[in-house]
Amino acid sequence: MKELIQKLPKAELHLHIEGSLEPELMFKLAQKNNIAIPYKTIEEVKQAYNFTSLQSFLDIYYAGANVLITESDFFDLTWAYLLTCKAQNIVHVEIFFDPQTHTKRSISFKTVVDGITKALQKGEIELGISSFLIMCFLRHLSEAEAYETLKESLPFKEHIIAVGLDSSEVGNPPSKFQNVFEAARKEGYKIVAHAGEEGSSTYIWEALTLLHVNRIDHGIRCDEDTNLVEHLKNIQMPLTVCPLSNVKLRAIKDMRNHNILTLLRKGLLVTVNSDDPAYFGGYLNENYEAIVENLDISETELKALIGNSFKASFLSEKKKKAYLGLLS
Ligand code: HPA
Numbered sequence: 001m002k003e004l005i006q007k008l009p010k011a012e013l014h015l016h017i018e019g020s021l022e023p024e025l026m027f028k029l030a031q032k033n034n035i036a037i038p039y040k041t042i043e044e045v046k047q048a049y050n051f052t053s054l055q056s057f058l059d060i061y062y063a064g065a066n067v068l069i070t071e072s073d074f075f076d077l078t079w080a081y082l083l084t085c086k087a088q089n090i091v092h093v094e095i096f097f098d099p100q101t102h103t104k105r106s107i108s109f110k111t112v113v114d115g116i117t118k119a120l121q122k123g124e125i126e127l128g129i130s131s132f133l134i135m136c137f138l139r140h141l142s143e144a145e146a147y148e149t150l151k152e153s154l155p156f157k158e159h160i161i162a163v164g165l166d167s168s169e170v171g172n173p174p175s176k177f178q179n180v181f182e183a184a185r186k187e188g189y190k191i192v193a194h195a196g197e198e199g200s201s202t203y204i205w206e207a208l209t210l211l212h213v214n215r216i217d218h219g220i221r222c223d224e225d226t227n228l229v230e231h232l233k234n235i236q237m238p239l240t241v242c243p244l245s246n247v248k249l250r251a252i253k254d255m256r257n258h259n260i261l262t263l264l265r266k267g268l269l270v271t272v273n274s275d276d277p278a279y280f281g282g283y284l285n286e287n288y289e290a291i292v293e294n295l296d297i298s299e300t301e302l303k304a305l306i307g308n309s310f311k312a313s314f315l316s317e318k319k320k321k322a323y324l325g326l327l328s
């Protein structure tokens with residue numbers, strides 16, 4: 001099945017571009033931009049990536065992102081991710097970025113979007129990888145700050161397909177951002193939100209009923225509520241699940257306990273993604289491999305998961321069909 005994972009074309013729908021910053025590039029940019037980082041060696045960095053919760057990861061992840069300063073830094077970051085996609089036969093990506101992580105440090109919205117977008121355009125032309133960009137609001141910040149960010153995004157609307165919600169989940173429910181998401185929808189953005197990663201299943205209900213999401217990011221805690229599972233199945237709401245992330249951040253104890261296969265068998269539209277691959281020990285194919293190694297999944301089910309990555313995407317129906325045709 002490992003060969004099949006490598007061979008089949010795949011889409012990735014839950015990837016934080018800042019979370020693809022490998023230690024090697026972090027060191028290089030730190031030196032170039034004269035930014036102090038709290039590590040002397042790559043070994044030391046890897047040791048620091050021993051997380052106990054979402055917050056313990058976020059603290060280190062935001063510190064790492066401080067080395068990103070210029071447009072070319074954002075370009076290099078994105079280009080490195082796309083080269084890995086090419087090597088893993090990922091043909092379509094929908095990636096997140098966190099504008100507030102950068103605008104808070106006086107890096108302009110334009111610098112960030114231009115760097116990422118130029119790499120995505122080059123990736124489409126030279127690597128044949130299609131892509132969409134999703135801007136996330138940091139949920140530990142206020143709704144007023146999210147509004148500011150929404151306003152800043154408007155000149156770049158043609159480059160951004162959707163608005164999402166990430167960062168510290170517990171204590172920052174979707175309801176906190178109901179108004180700004182309504183404004184984003186009115187601007188024509190599609191909507192996604194992290195919900196039910198560490199937060200309870202009520203956060204998933206809120207994302208559905210208050211934010212009117214097109215997809216739920218993570219969503220693994222839906223299994224606490226049988227009515228919710230039934231509803232997610234009935235409306236075929238995509239869940240962008242990130243297995244290695246869930247185990248690394250201890251949302252799930254062990255890969256053998258992961259509920260992704262159970263949810264698939266219940267008829268939910270679950271997909272496999274890498275979240276923050278530089279921090280969680282693997283890119284997309286390694287996430288599929290972890291599933292194959294630890295769960296009793298059949299080849300047909302593996303193909304269904306891969307098919308779901310296209311079905312759950314924001315691609316046109318025509319393009320979805322073309323990709324799905326390659327899987328049968
Ligand atoms: N959850 C919430 N916020 C994040 C994550 C995540 O998994 N990765 C990067 N920001």
Ligand code: ZN
Nearest residue numbers: 016166194275
């Ligand atoms: Zn995420």
